[in-house]
Amino acid sequence: MLGNIAYPQIVCLEPFVFREVDFPNILPGVSVYYNGDSGIDDKRVAGLLVGLEYKIDESYQEKYPNLKVVASATTGVDHIVLPNTVKIIKLESHEVKAVSATSEFAFGLLISLVRKIPFSIHNPDNREVLQGIQLQGKTLGIIGFGRLGQNMAQYAKAFLMNVITFDKADNRSKLYQLLNESDIISIHLPLSAETTGLIGLKEFQMMGKKPFVINTSRPPIISKEALLTAVK
Known part of the structure; x- marks a missing residue:
């Protein structure tokens, strides 16, 4: 019963x-x-x-x-x-039995975005559009280094990427370093009072390389207002 x-x-x-x-x-x-x-x-x-x-x-x-x-x-x-x-x-x-589904999807998004795969499919004759960014040697910043973040790190290293990480227990300065040095940022944090709005306008302004940002966690981790301001 x-x-x-x-x-x-x-x-x-x-x-x-x-x-x-x-x-x-x-x-x-x-x-x-x-x-x-x-x-x-x-x-x-x-x-x-x-x-x-x-x-x-x-x-x-x-x-x-x-x-x-x-x-x-x-x-x-x-x-x-x-x-x-x-x-x-x-x-x-x-x-x-879904150990890697989310992280595989996130890395699939990463490849699709950085290599411009959707654009290439729809513009096969446009060589300028086809020129994506090579992953080898680029730096992936992983925010949230639990199971999913660790999977992402393994995938990135297979592509000979550099990996830097930030987890909830780390000093905030480590997050700022990640934001400044990353070519691509992938977020893998649970939503909580602590992580809501973690990426705001200040954090976007610290992104020195204007990186690709992938968030497969909950949307409120990134401030919507800050995101709209950053992409303008």
């Missing part, structure tokens, strides 16, 4: 995120349904499995009156806004 619910159900709202999870072994005795499946009994739903596609608010508690747990396969859980009566669990990515 989950809570006081006999034969509880869990609804997986984003099957793609959890496609490789062996639910029978992980959750014995619990019926796991994918969003839209027949057989879902709203009153027996005790848990939700989510990624980032849905914002989970009180409307889900109204739909599932016995909801006890929401588990999210994300680094941050700011997309889940529920009363304290519902427990929010942050799953580590290795539990859903």
Whole structure:
């Protein structure tokens, strides 16, 4: 039993995120349904499995009156806004076998942006547009050196790039050095009161090389107003 619910159900709202999870072994005795499946009994739903596609608010508690747990396969859980009566669990990515998906995507964005791949596809005869920037020898600044940041560093070193890093526990001066020296900056921090607005106008002004900036973390880590000012 989950809570006081006999034969509880869990609804997986984003099957793609959890496609490789062996639910029978992980959750014995619990019926796991994918969003839209027949057989879902709203009153027996005790848990939700989510990624980032849905914002989970009180409307889900109204739909599932016995909801006890929401588990999210994300680094941050700011997309889940529920009363304290519902427990929010942050799953580590290795539990859903998505260890490198975000960092691979981020490095794919890096290559696409720096090498001008989208522009090249649409302008195959424009040699000026085709001239992207060679990654070898360039400096990648990684803001947030957890699992995703460490993956990015490995990918960058495979391309013979220089890597400098900043993590939350580091002295702020290290961030300023990174901003000044990086050709490309990639952000991999969870959203918190400490990291909200971390990159503001002052930080953009410190970017000595006018770097490419890639943020696959939450948008509020970069001040929207500062970003708009910086790109003008």
